[in-house]
Amino acid sequence: MTVFGVFLINASPSHALEGTEYQIKGAMMVNFIKFVEWPEPTAFSDQDTIVIGIIGQDDFGDTLDHIEGRMIGGKQLTVRHFDSLSAIDACQILFVSRSETYRTRAILDRVAGIPVLTIGETDIFMQSGGIIRFFLEKNRVRFEINPSAAASAGLKLNAKLLEIGYLIK
Numbered sequence: 001m002t003v004f005g006v007f008l009i010n011a012s013p014s015h016a017l018e019g020t021e022y023q024i025k026g027a028m029m030v031n032f033i034k035f036v037e038w039p040e041p042t043a044f045s046d047q048d049t050i051v052i053g054i055i056g057q058d059d060f061g062d063t064l065d066h067i068e069g070r071m072i073g074g075k076q077l078t079v080r081h082f083d084s085l086s087a088i089d090a091c092q093i094l095f096v097s098r099s100e101t102y103r104t105r106a107i108l109d110r111v112a113g114i115p116v117l118t119i120g121e122t123d124i125f126m127q128s129g130g131i132i133r134f135f136l137e138k139n140r141v142r143f144e145i146n147p148s149a150a151a152s153a154g155l156k157l158n159a160k161l162l163e164i165g166y167l168i169k
Helices: 020-031 098-110 124-128 149-150 159-164
Strands: 006-008 017-021 051-054 074-081 093-097 116-119 132-137 138-144
Touching: 017 020, 017 138, 020 051, 020 116, 093 098, 093 124, 098 116, 098 124, 116 124, 124 132, 149 159
Parallel strands: 006 138, 051 074, 051 093, 093 116, 116 132
Antiparallel strands: 006 017, 132 138
């Protein structure tokens, strides 16, 4: 098993998060919630939950099971798995698995203009209008951000998040 690392937001370089690739990606997705502002009013703002959706192969294992029920900003986290495109707009965060490369554009088209933070892990993901993409660099999980895709979804990204991610246009 390979151990990966990443620097946490608000952490010094000596306090890097370590774990498997998908443990780190899961922790980062949860951390992103604190640095994204969803528009008001939305159906989400009236709910007591934040839904993290996963479409495609779930490589997280039990990593996301540990966040089920956790509270962030007064809202309870829940994880849902999607096989089809029909309900993916019913979440606030959508992780698009590498296994969905063949239909990435269709997935992103389905949530276009809806306040859903899309997160992926393939090169085509960003080219298709995704907001955040994970990638590996020197055994560290990094991420790039497309601020214009976030703005198109009606999401405001905190400056701290923009400072530590690689920005793309």
